Amino acid sequence: MMNIAVCIKSVPDPEYYEKITIDPESKRLVRDGIPAVINEADCHAIEAALRLKEQNGGTITLVSMGPPAAKEQLLEGLAMGADAAYLISDRKVGGADSLATSYTLSKLIETVGTFDVILTGNESADGATAHVPSQLGVWLNAAHATNVVDLYYDNGMVVTKQFETGRGKYRLQTPCVIGVTPKANEVRFKNVRTILEAKNKTLKVLSAADLKDVDDQYLGLKGSPSQNGEVEAMSGNKECKMLQGTETEIADQVVEIIHQIIGVKEEA
Amino acid sequence: MAKEIWVYAQKDADVVKELLAKSQEIAKVIGEYKVCAVALGDDLKDAKNLGDLGAEKVYAVEHTSLKEYRCDLYAKAIEKLVQKYQPEYFFFGATAIGSELAPTVVALVKTGLAAHCIDLRYGKDRLNCMVPAFGGKVISEIYIPNARPVMASVRPGILQTEEAAKYEAELVCEDTSFLNDETSTEEFLGFEENQKDTNNIEDADVVVSAGRGITSDASWNALTQLADKVDGAIAWSRSFIDTGRVKDESSMIGTSGKSVKPKLLVNAGVSGAAQYVCGIARAKKVISINKDPKAPIFAYSDYGVVGDAEKILTAVAAKL
Structure with missing residues (x-):
């Protein structure tokens, strides 16, 4: 039997990122009207949990931190086949950077159960720090691995991590925290049974006061060593020479530029 | 301290x-x-x-x-x-x-x-x-x-x-x-090196890159033909992967992909999304072809062509 926790995050749908603007006065991001979805990598973490449960038996508990509306994404996770879901939603935990977020999630995990394996998406689409799996590992005093492209249980969790030059295989003692990438699996379609069952499963919203053994200094804004300054839109500053003329004339100019840069290639 | x-x-x-x-x-x-x-x-x-x-x-x-x-x-x-x-x-x-x-x-x-x-x-x-x-x-x-x-x-x-x-x-x-x-909670089991990349975009002198604007077989063929003529590596943007023609992220340019530093980068049908342009900052000379004169990619380019990528690429490849 394997008790599995999966951390999920409700994020603005990446399909709509082009609609995000910056308020020229406040220099803050304007993301009104953009729908929320489960972070994509987290869906792969849920899928990985479903497969581990099929192979080893056990339970799947979803945990998340976010506004009350994030219940929607937890409900969707239950419809994917998870067994129970907990959301920590409280002003006291708001404004958190990755260190404070991972601390809060670690306390939520410790409050709602005892787990052998904790899965997360490797990174979120919005902030994309990819810090949370490693930091959760430290807070929970557990082994951890990120950038994981394959995972299974064999006397510990055997994970394959993707590095630049190749893939490394490690066996982690349990409990452990694993950052799952989309490469790890294909997410299955939801079936009617799990969708119908979802509404009858446990879905609880907790406040900071519900968390066990919390040290307030690590929560929220106060517990966040890093701060956000201004945001700016990306923009280029090259003086681009626009080539003019008919297609043939333009092609001639492009050929000349190519020759100037890389030289004329000798015909074999 | x-x-x-x-x-x-x-x-x-x-x-x-x-x-x-x-x-x-x-x-x-x-x-x-x-x-x-x-x-x-x-x-x-x-x-x-x-x-x-x-x-x-x-x-x-x-x-x-x-x-x-x-x-x-x-x-x-x-x-x-x-x-x-x-x-x-x-x-x-x-x-x-x-x-x-x-x-x-x-x-x-x-x-x-x-x-x-x-x-x-x-x-x-x-x-x-x-x-x-x-x-x-x-x-x-x-x-x-x-x-x-x-x-x-x-x-x-x-x-x-x-x-x-x-x-x-x-x-x-x-x-x-x-x-x-100290004991470790991790046991190292082994390492398997990547297969040799024959299309190494990071070290190539010339890179020809496809964006969302490369939609037809003809435009893709024109692009590969040009790359072949200049011994260039073929790269692409995240949006190009989304069109479904390719899946491989190892030749993708951008913050979640690779950074390139060729002597010459040719962007074809690449609009210049912010995550893409982060990956081309060290390209020495950049030529971009896009049908939209307002495409952000031109602000990251030395030379720009407003036009149909297929036609321009075909004409250029024919003259090389």
């Missing part, structure tokens, strides 16, 4: 050189800071050579248990070093190892970390770490006001720096006997 800027010297990672050069620039601005490299491993006899890359001082943490990378032991060893010497700044390359090790160290020493930065700029009496967010749509300034060290992971192949000054580095060999008693 030591007036030192540390760089994690991951073995064989090009980003170490970039970070040391950037650290020298920062040291000049803030004054009297020493740029130091931190090397871990089981055999560090060459660690002093990090002086050639710009390190004034090298901290060598050598122990048999550090032969293979294991996150928990590496992080513990680094934590100990940080507690002992208390550097003010500490930078990692945002490689797979750096992206795992840096947040682990941060959680152990309880400081702040800016992730996957594309630049580090000193201003307003603080170090501003420029971090792309929302898929690179915006760049956020992240700073760490109070906690120390200020930590950042920086994407490889993006920093633009002057050549670093070389040093005859001072070597500090740490006592690592505490590692004799």
Whole structure:
């Protein structure tokens, strides 16, 4: 039997990122009207949990931190086949950077159960720090691995991590925290049974006061060593020479530029 | 607090050189800071050579248990070093190892970390770490006001720096006997190298890159034909993958893909989404073809062509 926790995050749908603007006065991001979805990598973490449960038996508990509306994404996770879901939603935990977020999630995990394996998406689409799996590992005093492209249980969790030059295989003692990438699996379609069952499963919203053994200094804004300054839109500053003329004339100019840069290639 | 800027010297990672050069620039601005490299491993006899890359001082943490990378032991060893010497700044390359090790160290020493930065700029009496967010749509300034060290992971192949000054580095060999008693929660089982990449976009002199505008077979054929004529590697944007023609992310340019530095980059049908242009900052000359005269890619290009990519590429390939 394997008790599995999966951390999920409700994020603005990446399909709509082009609609995000910056308020020229406040220099803050304007993301009104953009729908929320489960972070994509987290869906792969849920899928990985479903497969581990099929192979080893056990339970799947979803945990998340976010506004009350994030219940929607937890409900969707239950419809994917998870067994129970907990959301920590409280002003006291708001404004958190990755260190404070991972601390809060670690306390939520410790409050709602005892787990052998904790899965997360490797990174979120919005902030994309990819810090949370490693930091959760430290807070929970557990082994951890990120950038994981394959995972299974064999006397510990055997994970394959993707590095630049190749893939490394490690066996982690349990409990452990694993950052799952989309490469790890294909997410299955939801079936009617799990969708119908979802509404009858446990879905609880907790406040900071519900968390066990919390040290307030690590929560929220106060517990966040890093701060956000201004945001700016990306923009280029090259003086681009626009080539003019008919297609043939333009092609001639492009050929000349190519020759100037890389030289004329000798015909074999 | 030591007036030192540390760089994690991951073995064989090009980003170490970039970070040391950037650290020298920062040291000049803030004054009297020493740029130091931190090397871990089981055999560090060459660690002093990090002086050639710009390190004034090298901290060598050598122990048999550090032969293979294991996150928990590496992080513990680094934590100990940080507690002992208390550097003010500490930078990692945002490689797979750096992206795992840096947040682990941060959680152990309880400081702040800016992730996957594309630049580090000193201003307003603080170090501003420029971090792309929302898929690179915006760049956020992240700073760490109070906690120390200020930590950042920086994407490889993006920093633009002057050549670093070389040093005859001072070597500090740490006592690592505490590692004799440490057990790891990780067992290293093996490493399988990537298959040799025949289309290596990172080292190619010429790169021809496809964007969302390459929709037809004819335009794709024209692009591959041009690449063939100029011995160029073929790359693409995230949006091009979304069109379904290719799946492979190993030839993708951008913040979640690779950075290129060719003598010549030809962008065909690439609009220039922020996450893409982060990956082309070091291309020497850029020609872009796009049917939209307002496409952001032109602001990152030396030459621009407003027109049909298929027709232009075909005409150019025919003349080469």
